[in-house]
Amino acid sequence: MEPLLHFAIAFAIAALLRLKLKWALALGLVGILPDFDVLFFLHRSVSHSILPPLLLLALPLLWRSSRVRGLLLAVSLGWASHSFLDFIDDYTPILFPISSKSYKLVFESSLFIKSQPFVSMSLTVLEKPYNYGVFTYLDAPIFTAGGIAIGLILIALTLSAYYGGLRSVLEKIFLRKDLPRKAAS
Numbered sequence: 001m002e003p004l005l006h007f008a009i010a011f012a013i014a015a016l017l018r019l020k021l022k023w024a025l026a027l028g029l030v031g032i033l034p035d036f037d038v039l040f041f042l043h044r045s046v047s048h049s050i051l052p053p054l055l056l057l058a059l060p061l062l063w064r065s066s067r068v069r070g071l072l073l074a075v076s077l078g079w080a081s082h083s084f085l086d087f088i089d090d091y092t093p094i095l096f097p098i099s100s101k102s103y104k105l106v107f108e109s110s111l112f113i114k115s116q117p118f119v120s121m122s123l124t125v126l127e128k129p130y131n132y133g134v135f136t137y138l139d140a141p142i143f144t145a146g147g148i149a150i151g152l153i154l155i156a157l158t159l160s161a162y163y164g165g166l167r168s169v170l171e172k173i174f175l176r177k178d179l180p181r182k183a184a185s
């Protein structure tokens, strides 16, 4: 999945956890980190396993500071969101090293109308052996029109949450009121 969507979703998760804006932005970058495997000529590699972020979830239990616990939880969820989004997008080794296969979640639904309407839905997990090799070339989209639209809308909605909600932002723009900046902790 494209970097902007990974950023936007991790950013939104951090905002839901009420992290400060600077931490939420940093968490957005954590959402992109697993794709840095391309620097090593790997794509959808073991950095996409969902197990490390799940293990990270256990760490907050060992920490007394609620601030550190909140950050660890946000890093864990931001990282896990990347693995899950790639899992529904294409084959991803989400269970490495427990499984040496790549998995893809396929959800399909369709509406058929003739004499009577008919709705069909299916949920399937496909699998294939994980390819440990490096690539000689990579041809992957960085941006798509749908990804840009959804990503920017999500970032705008998340940012508005830091400034008192969408209504407050619109009032600021159209009525020129001062924005009450929300102090997330």
Ligand SMILES: [Zn+2]
Binding pocket: 001, 034, 035, 044, 048, 082, 086
């Ligand atoms: Zn990825």
